[in-house]
Amino acid sequence: MIQFANVTAEHLDTPLDFSIPDGVIASLVTSRDVEGETIVRLLLGFRAPISGSISVNGLEPSTLIDSQLSDFRRGIGGVYHDGGFISNLNMWENLILQLAFEGGIKRSELEERASVALQQVGFDGGVHNLPSRLSIFQRKQVAIARLLLSSPSIVLCQSLFEGLSRGEQKSIATALLDYCRDGKTALLLTSNPDSLKGVASDLTFYTGGTLQT
Amino acid sequence: MIAAMGRTALSVYEAITELMALVLSVFRGLVASLVRVRKPVVQVLFRQVYFTGNEAFKVVMVISMATGVAIISQMSNVTDAGRGSLIGKVFVWVVIREIAPLITALVVIARSGSAIAIELGQMKLKGEIEYLEALGIPGEQYLLMPRVVGVGIALFVLNAYFNLICVLSGLLVSWIGWQIPLAQIRQGIISVLTLKELAITSSKSLLFGVVIAAVGCNSGLKVGDSITQIPQAGTRAVIQSLIIVFVADVLISFIFLF
Numbered sequence: 001m002i003q004f005a006n007v008t009a010e011h012l013d014t015p016l017d018f019s020i021p022d023g024v025i026a027s028l029v030t031s032r033d034v035e036g037e038t039i040v041r042l043l044l045g046f047r048a049p050i051s052g053s054i055s056v057n058g059l060e061p062s063t064l065i066d067s068q069l070s071d072f073r074r075g076i077g078g079v080y081h082d083g084g085f086i087s088n089l090n091m092w093e094n095l096i097l098q099l100a101f102e103g104g105i106k107r108s109e110l111e112e113r114a115s116v117a118l119q120q121v122g123f124d125g126g127v128h129n130l131p132s133r134l135s136i137f138q139r140k141q142v143a144i145a146r147l148l149l150s151s152p153s154i155v156l157c158q159s160l161f162e163g164l165s166r167g168e169q170k171s172i173a174t175a176l177l178d179y180c181r182d183g184k185t186a187l188l189l190t191s192n193p194d195s196l197k198g199v200a201s202d203l204t205f206y207t208g209g210t211l212q213t
Numbered sequence: 214m215i216a217a218m219g220r221t222a223l224s225v226y227e228a229i230t231e232l233m234a235l236v237l238s239v240f241r242g243l244v245a246s247l248v249r250v251r252k253p254v255v256q257v258l259f260r261q262v263y264f265t266g267n268e269a270f271k272v273v274m275v276i277s278m279a280t281g282v283a284i285i286s287q288m289s290n291v292t293d294a295g296r297g298s299l300i301g302k303v304f305v306w307v308v309i310r311e312i313a314p315l316i317t318a319l320v321v322i323a324r325s326g327s328a329i330a331i332e333l334g335q336m337k338l339k340g341e342i343e344y345l346e347a348l349g350i351p352g353e354q355y356l357l358m359p360r361v362v363g364v365g366i367a368l369f370v371l372n373a374y375f376n377l378i379c380v381l382s383g384l385l386v387s388w389i390g391w392q393i394p395l396a397q398i399r400q401g402i403i404s405v406l407t408l409k410e411l412a413i414t415s416s417k418s419l420l421f422g423v424v425i426a427a428v429g430c431n432s433g434l435k436v437g438d439s440i441t442q443i444p445q446a447g448t449r450a451v452i453q454s455l456i457i458v459f460v461a462d463v464l465i466s467f468i469f470l471f
Contacts, residue, residue, distance in 0.1 A: 030296075044347050066351065074349035084344045086336070098348040100253050101355070 002043065002154065002187060007052035011038040014043040015052065020187060022153075025180055027188040028195055033081070033159065036189035040156050043187075044076060045069050057155065075101070077152035083139030091142050092127045096149050098144040117145035121175045137168040144175045148185075155179070155186040161195040169195070228453065234424070235431050242351065242358030254355055260362025265325045266370050274319050279404065280312060281383035289391045297393045301401020304380050305410055313375040314368075314417035315462060318425065321368050322454045326429045330450035331434025334443040342434075361426040368422030372414060388462055413469050420465070421458050424448040428454045 003019040006165040011034045020026045030036045042054055045061030053060060057075065064072055078084050085094040096114050099105055118127065123136040123145060134142075140160070147155060157176070161169040180186050190196060246254050284307065288300045331358065336342050342352050380402070387393040432450040436442045 041343070044343075046343055046346070070346075070349045070351055072349075073347055076347070078344075078347055080340075080344065084347070086341050086345060087339065088332070097253055098350065101350050103249070103251060103253050203387070 001055070001057060002185065003055040007042065008047045008055055009038055009042060009047065011035060014066045020152055020185060022185050023183040025186040025188070027190065029193045030189060033191050036158050036191060039189060040158060041188045043156060044073055064085070075152050076154045076156060077147040077150060077159055079140055079143040079147070079155065079157045081162070083131060083143045084135070085139065087131055090128045094131065094148065095142055095146055098146065105180050113149055117148040117213065118142070119125060120148060121145045122171060140172050140197045141175070144172065144179060151152055153184055157185060157188045159190050160188055162190065162192055189194070221343060232427055235247055235427050238353040239358050239361045239427065242354040243362060245354050246358060254359055257355060258359035258363050261360050262367045265321060265364050266367030269324050269371060270374065271318050273317055273371050273375050274378055275372040276316055276320070277378040278382040280308065280316065282377040282386050284308065285383045285387045297397020297400035300387060300393065301398040302405050304383060305402055305405045308379050309406070309414050310409055313372050313379065314414055314421060317368055317371045317375050317418060318421040318458045321364065321371070321422065322425050322451055322458070326362055326425045326450045326454045327447040329426060329429030330432040330446040331443055333430055334436035337434060337436045338443065357430050360430060361419050361423055364426035365419050365422035368418045369415060372418035376414065409469065417462060417465050420461060423456050424452065424461065425454045428457065
């Protein structure tokens with residue numbers, strides 16, 4: 001459950017007041033990209049609201065200490081506007097980074113799981129290329145493959161369908177829908193509602209509060 | 214005038230406080246990494262040692278040989294009967310104690326200090342540090358600690374190589390060029406090379422490495438929203454590192470003097 005109660009913060013045009021129940025894929029159309037970025041930062045605890053409260057699975061991110069924040073953030077996945085990768089690591093290193101850091105999994109098993117995840121999203125690019133060498137579509141495919149590996153219960157997507165062709169949008173939407181099928185919660189943030197048209201009809205969108213579809 | 218001095222004092226105080234806070238967070242990252250070894254962190258550490266140590270080795274080798282030859286050339290003017298012994302002592306007092314840690318630090322400041330600041334500055338500007346922390350990977354553990362510890366280790370090793378190559382090249386040139394008996398120089402070195410001298414040179418190189426990397430990290434993390442701040446971060450890292458390294462060199466020399 002994601003809950004915003006009268007939240008005001010720098011870069012937010014209006015106070016936010018909405019809640020997204022578990023297992024729902026919701027979209028939130030913002031007036032500017034920076035508003036979406038701010039919402040992501042608030043949800044991940046990088047920034048505290050000026051007023052109001054935010055609750056994610058019963059926890060208020062801005063009140064957590066560093067060690068708690070790391071655990072909290074592992075439960076939230078992200079597909080950001082540029083994919084959300086470290087530019088000096090190749091895509092494979094980026095893909096397995098989170099699980100390799102957490103440890104407790106054999107290298108051979110990790111490699112097998114990562115390969116399966118890439119197949120599931122239909123990735124056919126060079127996995128040993130740096131992120132800058134891949135298209136925005138391929139980067140978003142790997143970002144969804146990373147979700148499959150780490151299996152977070154909440155997914156934040158920023159400008160998910162922007163910069164993609166119609167076919168690529170459908171492909172990404174299908175991959176995300178497949179991932180969320182077993183009760184995962186997703187929040188799609190965009191400042192361009194047109195990017196959701198056509199693609200969005202395949203998904204179940206939350207329409208309560210100030211959220212729009 | 215007094216106001217300007219006050220502002221300068223405040224900015225120096227702020228810079229030192231920031232640096233101490235960063236070193237403290239690096240220490241926390243080190244403790245966390247020792248409690249639980251994480252493979253990606255070890256990989257970053259090895260890469261840092263490689264890029265700082267291995268790739269700077271050729272530069273350090275050339276400078277150390279040139280320094281050794283230059284010192285011997287100057288000492289050849291000494292015509293005393295026991296000049297071999299004096300040359301040995303000068304190597305320990307001047308090269309091992311002072312020049313080696315300073316010159317290797319200067320090489321690392323020029324190569325790695327600015328590079329760390331620029332790399333972290335770019336990561337900050339592109340939002341990659343937040344991407345990393347969004348995965349539940351603390352920046353202090355994955356980004357800061359391996360860089361600071363890695364540069365410390367690399368500078369320690371570079372300093373040892375500098376000493377070795379400088380002394381050996383000096384010995385060779387003095388023997389071939391001026392026929393100074395090697396036994397005399399060796400005797401001079403042995404007579405003054407104590408554990409204290411080794412502690413001075415080692416502690417200086419380790420401390421300089423930690424300071425250079427910490428200053429680089431701090432400068433990089435201060436980059437805001439503008440791309441023009443990235444080269445500024447590189448320049449700031451070089452200047453701050455130079456000042457701190459030279460001041461720290463004097464302080465350590467005084468501490469060991471008494």
